Amino acid sequence: GDSVTQMEGPVTLSEEAFLTINCTYTATGYPSLFWYVQYPGEGLQLLLKATKADDKGSNKGFEATYRKETTSFHLEKGSVQVSDSAVYFCALHPGGGYQKVTFGTGTKLQVIP
Amino acid sequence: SQTIHQWPATLVQPVGSPLSLECTVEGTSNPNLYWYRQAAGRGLQLLFYSVGIGQISSEVPQNLSASRPQDRQFILSSKKLLLSDSGFYLCASTRGTDTQYFGPGTRLTVL
Numbered sequence: 704g705d706s707v708t709q710m711e712g713p714v715t716l717s718e719e720a721f722l723t724i725n726c727t728y729t730a731t732g733y734p735s736l737f738w739y740v741q742y743p744g745e746g747l748q749l750l751l752k753a754t755k756a757d758d759k760g761s762n763k764g765f766e767a768t769y770r771k772e773t774t775s776f777h778l779e780k781g782s783v784q785v786s787d788s789a790v791y792f793c794a795l796h797p798g799g800g801y802q803k804v805t806f807g808t809g810t811k812l813q814v815i816p
Numbered sequence: 817s818q819t820i821h822q823w824p825a826t827l828v829q830p831v832g833s834p835l836s837l838e839c840t841v842e843g844t845s846n847p848n849l850y851w852y853r854q855a856a857g858r859g860l861q862l863l864f865y866s867v868g869i870g871q872i873s874s875e876v877p878q879n880l881s882a883s884r885p886q887d888r889q890f891i892l893s894s895k896k897l898l899l900s901d902s903g904f905y906l907c908a909s910t911r912g913t914d915t916q917y918f919g920p921g922t923r924l925t926v927l
Binding site: 735737739744745746747748749752754792794796798802803804806807808809 | 820822848850858859860862865867906908910914915916917918919920921923
């Protein structure tokens with residue numbers, strides 16, 4: 704079945720540091736890929752998405768590129784802020800009218816001033 | 817876009833007591849609805865999903881049940897709570913897209 708693997712956390716960075724959170728997936732067909740963010744005590748919200756190979760999703764300075772050859776969708780940001788502290792989830796939707804999304808286990812990011 | 821409401825926001829219940837969590841959706845009709853549980857420091861576990869009124873699919877055998885009495889209402893229930901039912905419960909919705917919209921969650925503590 705489908706699966707999503709993301710790097711273990713927590714990740715602690717200083718403000719303005721470069722961020723990479725790795726995500727790899729296993730799926731048949733042509734899934735859509737997502738990054739969701741969860742701020743403390745809140746629900747998840749969509750950060751960015753990509754629907755086909757080589758697409759780049761971007762939002763709020765975050766970027767991720769859909770790499771079919773390496774089955775990866777790594778999240779990057781050039782300069783993190785304290786307000787980026789949250790849990791980040793990589794996710795996959797298989798498409799084709801299927802109903803369910805597969806989520807990774809989440810990576811907690813803490814940015815210190 | 818869709819707005820998901822959940823209540824209560826926080827709940828503390830004794831072991832063996834009943835549970836009812838409610839989720840309602842604004843801004844769309846005939847959505848697919850989902851209940852997830854997030855245990856402390858862990859990822860999301862899909863509990864139930866529904867593609868229409870009265871249509872419920874269970875993903876994990878457990879002490880919980882779900883119902884969808886109206887198009888935009890999704891209820892999570894239990895007759896007798898266990899300690900292991902503690903967690904953060906999230907309702908989500910999709911409609912015509914693969915993006916999930918999440919509610920603010922309910923934090924349940926079973927003592």
